[in-house]
Amino acid sequence: MSKLRIAFSGIGAVGGYYGGMLATRYKDKEIADFFFISRGENLRAIKEHGLHIKTGIRTLVAVPTLATDNPAEIGPVDYIFCCTKSYDLKENIEQLKPLLGPETVIIPLLNGVNITEQIQELLPGQSVWKGCTYIGARLIKPGYIDKFSGKEKIFFGSKDGDKAKQEALLQLLTYSRINAYNPDDIDLRLWKKFLMISTAATITTFFNQNIRDVIEQHYDMFIALGNELKSVAEAKGIHLPADIVYASIEAQKMMPAGATTSMHADFLAGKPTELETLTGYVVHTADKLGIDVPTYRFMYNGIIKMPYPWV
Known part of the structure; x- marks a missing residue:
């Protein structure tokens, strides 16, 4: 049986953690090869010293089969985990085309509830599953990831996708001590996270x-x-728990003092942001469905007009 070939595009906190855990667990085993697609100082650090992942009191050093900024050096793979920001999606998918074969599955771990549909529009006929993750981690410097949360969760799946492939990937992830799930209600899982973020x-x-x-x-x-977001989800046939709004805010209270969201942090740093993915999507979808979302619309319009970044 030939080795599985698995690529991670975007070796930041998410892609780096999951890719690193897998590469470490299966090092020197004839089960799978792992490929990291990164760039710049992060890529140089990984090539020279491996990818360091701090989890609690221990630090793992992951060495992939190949780390590169050129997917053509890898060739077709079985699975691609897409872990970039949503505003880079189109450019990233174009870059990943050398990795695609007729059996390749793409699993996006980006913020947003319509990422799979966007990829399918860019790559008609390609197998694209759905995915999301909960994890507290950050890339603290090139080649170094700090996972500060106690646990992580990754959900993936497809109602129409190959069930044997989904089961094989689930086993691969869980054997690496990753809290992975392949639920039947993957759409509900995506919307639960989306409401929170x-x-x-x-x-x-x-x-x-x-x-x-x-x-x-x-x-x-x-x-x-x-x-307002719950009403949009329900109009799309997603039946979220009755208490999800209050429960999501209670969960946010567990964040460390001074913590903010990645979109807010990107605005403060003057970087590109996921405004359209996380806020604009709700406003535009509500318009199409004929649903009133006055608070979302007010804040979306206000953010667009704000100085960028604040002064």
Whole structure:
């Protein structure tokens, strides 16, 4: 039996952690080869010293089969984990074409609930599953990842995808001590996460405040965003739990003092942001469905007009 070939595109906190865990677990085993697609200083650090992953009191050093910024050096693979930012999606998919074969499966771990559909539009006929992850990790410097949360979760799957392939990937992930799940309700899992990250990203960015401050000072508006997004999900046939809005905000209270969302942090740093993926998507989808989302619309329009970054 030939080795599986698995590529990770985007070796930041998410791609680096999952790719690193797999590469470490299966080192010197005739099961799978792992390929890291990165660039710049991060790529140089991985090539020279491996990818360091700090988890609690231990640090792993992952050495992939190949780390490169040129996917043509890899060739077709069995699975591609796409772990870049959503605003880079189109460029990233174009770059990944040398990895594609008739049996290749793409698994996006990007923020957003319509990422799979976007990829399918770019690559008609290609197998694209759905995926999302919960993880507290960051790339603290080139070649070094700090996983500061106690646990992570990764969900992936496809209602129409090859079940044997899904089961094989699940076993591969869980054997690497990754908390992986292949649920039948993958769409519900995506929307649960989206409600949490979309509302938080929108309100922290609009008020230019961290999570704890917006909860303390703008709780009612936080609730309003959640209820509006829940109504959009229900109009699309996604039946979220009745208490999800309050539960999502309670979960946000567990964030460390001063913590904010990645979209807010990107705005502060003057970087490209996921505004259209996390906020604009809700407004535009609501328009198509004939649903009123006044709080989302107010904040979306306000963020667009703000100085970039704030001064």
